[in-house]
Amino acid sequence: MASLPIRDIAALILSTTAVFGILWLVVLCTYRLWFNPLAKFPGPFWAKVTNLYAAYHSWRGDLHLDMLRCHQTYGMRRTASEDLVLNAFLGNYVRYGPDRLIFNTAESLKDTYSFGKKVKKCKGYLTMMHRVPNTLTQRDKLMHAKQRRLLSRGFSDAALRSYEGIIDLHVQRFLRCFDAEPQSTDWSTPKNMSDLSDFVTFDITLDVVYDSQSDMLTKPDNRHMLPTIHESNIRVGVLMPLWYLKGTYLERFIFPRSILARYTFLSFVKALLKSKAEAKSEATAAKDIYSILKGSDEREGLGTNEIAAESTNLVVAGFDTTSTTLSAFFFYLARNPSAYKAATSEVRAVFRNPADLRNRALFPKLIYLRACIDESMRMAPPVPSALFREIEPDGTIIDGHFIPPGCDVGTPIYSIHHNTAYFPDPYVFYPERWVVHADERNRDAVERGQSAFTPFSIGPRSCIGKSLALSVLQSILASVLFHYDFRVAEGELGRVGEGDGGSREWGRGRPGEYQLYDHLTASRLGPFIQFRKCTLN
Numbered sequence: 001m002a003s004l005p006i007r008d009i010a011a012l013i014l015s016t017t018a019v020f021g022i023l024w025l026v027v028l029c030t031y032r033l034w035f036n037p038l039a040k041f042p043g044p045f046w047a048k049v050t051n052l053y054a055a056y057h058s059w060r061g062d063l064h065l066d067m068l069r070c071h072q073t074y075g076m077r078r079t080a081s082e083d084l085v086l087n088a089f090l091g092n093y094v095r096y097g098p099d100r101l102i103f104n105t106a107e108s109l110k111d112t113y114s115f116g117k118k119v120k121k122c123k124g125y126l127t128m129m130h131r132v133p134n135t136l137t138q139r140d141k142l143m144h145a146k147q148r149r150l151l152s153r154g155f156s157d158a159a160l161r162s163y164e165g166i167i168d169l170h171v172q173r174f175l176r177c178f179d180a181e182p183q184s185t186d187w188s189t190p191k192n193m194s195d196l197s198d199f200v201t202f203d204i205t206l207d208v209v210y211d212s213q214s215d216m217l218t219k220p221d222n223r224h225m226l227p228t229i230h231e232s233n234i235r236v237g238v239l240m241p242l243w244y245l246k247g248t249y250l251e252r253f254i255f256p257r258s259i260l261a262r263y264t265f266l267s268f269v270k271a272l273l274k275s276k277a278e279a280k281s282e283a284t285a286a287k288d289i290y291s292i293l294k295g296s297d298e299r300e301g302l303g304t305n306e307i308a309a310e311s312t313n314l315v316v317a318g319f320d321t322t323s324t325t326l327s328a329f330f331f332y333l334a335r336n337p338s339a340y341k342a343a344t345s346e347v348r349a350v351f352r353n354p355a356d357l358r359n360r361a362l363f364p365k366l367i368y369l370r371a372c373i374d375e376s377m378r379m380a381p382p383v384p385s386a387l388f389r390e391i392e393p394d395g396t397i398i399d400g401h402f403i404p405p406g407c408d409v410g411t412p413i414y415s416i417h418h419n420t421a422y423f424p425d426p427y428v429f430y431p432e433r434w435v436v437h438a439d440e441r442n443r444d445a446v447e448r449g450q451s452a453f454t455p456f457s458i459g460p461r462s463c464i465g466k467s468l469a470l471s472v473l474q475s476i477l478a479s480v481l482f483h484y485d486f487r488v489a490e491g492e493l494g495r496v497g498e499g500d501g502g503s504r505e506w507g508r509g510r511p512g513e514y515q516l517y518d519h520l521t522a523s524r525l526g527p528f529i530q531f532r533k534c535t536l537n
């Protein structure tokens with residue numbers, strides 16, 4: 001028998017592989033669409049068949065918007081008269097991946113994230129891990145409890161008090177950014193608040209975590225670090241639903257820039273860690289989180305790699321999130337005159353002179369300022385989409401539905417913060433929704449909102465840095481409102497950060513809404529704000 005030429009053999013292998021490949025795809029899609037245990041849940045066609053759907057939206061930065069769009073779309077039903085009406089119950093759950101569901105209720109929030117639930121962090125968190133898991137990325141519950149207990153020493157009341165001087169120092173530097181103009185009674189040149197917020201929060205976080213100065217507010221030298229973190233977040237956001245691609249050639253092919261960016265940031269941290277290690281001999285009292293962790297080294301078995309992973313994560317988790325809240329606050333307050341007036345009046349009444357601003361005992365009196373901060377985080381949550389949790393063996397009930405083991409579930413933060421069942425007029429900046437009236441008539445409404453408010457998440461994996469973040473935000477904002485008046489920059493610059501009016505992209509059209517680009521955490525542009533020294537003080 002004459003042997004087949006090599007070309008024909010290759011063609012035969014290729015066509016057989018293609019046929020089997022197509023067959024495999026057909027079987028897989030058929031299974032996912034009709035026989036998967038989640039098949040009964042509504043959702044976009046492409047999300048049901050592949051996690052590439054979520055990865056695509058993460059790459060575009062509109063994952064949070066698409067999740068809300070799905071909750072609304074799959075909550076619509078046609079009446080007999082062909083009108084579309086919202087069937088809120090149906091839209092409360094959506095299939096957002098072959099094995100993933102998103103929910104949009106306060107019940108799902110509790111069922112998924114509060115203490116004692118049969119869930120753990122999903123495999124997507126593996127993509128954030130470098131060498132060893134830190135408190136954020138640890139999937140093992142017992143290991144996490146141990147790591148969190150150690151880390152919480154850096155966030156105790158005593159530790160937080162010891163950071164107050166550091167925060168005050170950076171607040172002073174932040175204020176000086178608005179003083180630079182010669183005529184101090186005139187409005188300053190427009191300031192890009194997302195940049196300045198990044199600078200001040202990075203400076204504070206690096207100082208608190210490592211007792212080290214990044215000086216971003218005062219010098220440009222280290223500012224190139226910020227785009228590298230952003231670039232790296234894009235990669236991690238895309239890989240979260242496709243975690244099995246981490247470390248493959250495909251990943252390296254798709255994200256060469258992000259991988260380079262990640263190593264630039266890691267080299268920066270490595271140099272920091274080296275200088276900390278060299279400074280070891282000058283034993284000083286632990287005044288930064290790194291030293292607190294290092295102090296527990298021998299007894300608790302936290303090795304060099306663990307401390308490096310933990311402290312690096314704190315910088316990334318801490319600065320960007322706090323910065324988003326800060327810039328969102330300026331966006332919304334500058335556009336809402338009544339909220340602006342109420343917040344400035346409160347601050348200028350509580351603090352009688354500049355020295356008072358360092359007195360933390362007065363902060364609980366800033367009830368309206370805190371409501372403005374909460375309302376900024378409601379409308380622009382710094383971690384906008386779903387924090388997926390994997391259901392453990394035996395399955396569990398989420399919001400009344402049995403979910404089988406191995407599936408991922410999550411309650412997207414931006415979606416629930418815009419759910420009209422908890423927040424009427426969700427696109428209106430309305431700090432009053434957080435303040436209980438003296439006659440208590442709105443207590444139920446406030447509590448309903450609180451049940452669905454989750455910028456820091458809830459339960460055992462909620463944010464360990466919440467008190468630090470709030471302390472930083474209140475210190476900065478009280479000082480700015482005390483010393484300065486501010487307004488939206490005039491002209492086109494004033495529109496940076498807004499929705500674009502007639503956008504073809506879903507959810508990007510509202511001029512009054514601060515636009516977030518969801519890459520794990522939120523990136524954003526502007527707002528541009530002008531400042532003027534307040535003449536009342």
Ligand code: HEM
Pocket residue numbers: 135136137148205313314315317318319321322325382383387455456457460461462463464465466468469
């Ligand atoms: C406004 C500011 C902040 C917001 C909105 C925020 C939000 C969050 C959220 C939503 C989570 C849960 C993440 C998840 O489940 O995957 C989280 C966890 C965490 N955050 Fe924050 N965060 C903020 C500031 C900070 C700061 C200042 C630090 C420390 C310097 C920090 C450190 C952490 C850590 C270590 C975790 C992991 C906790 C655990 O899993 O036990 N965060 N944060």
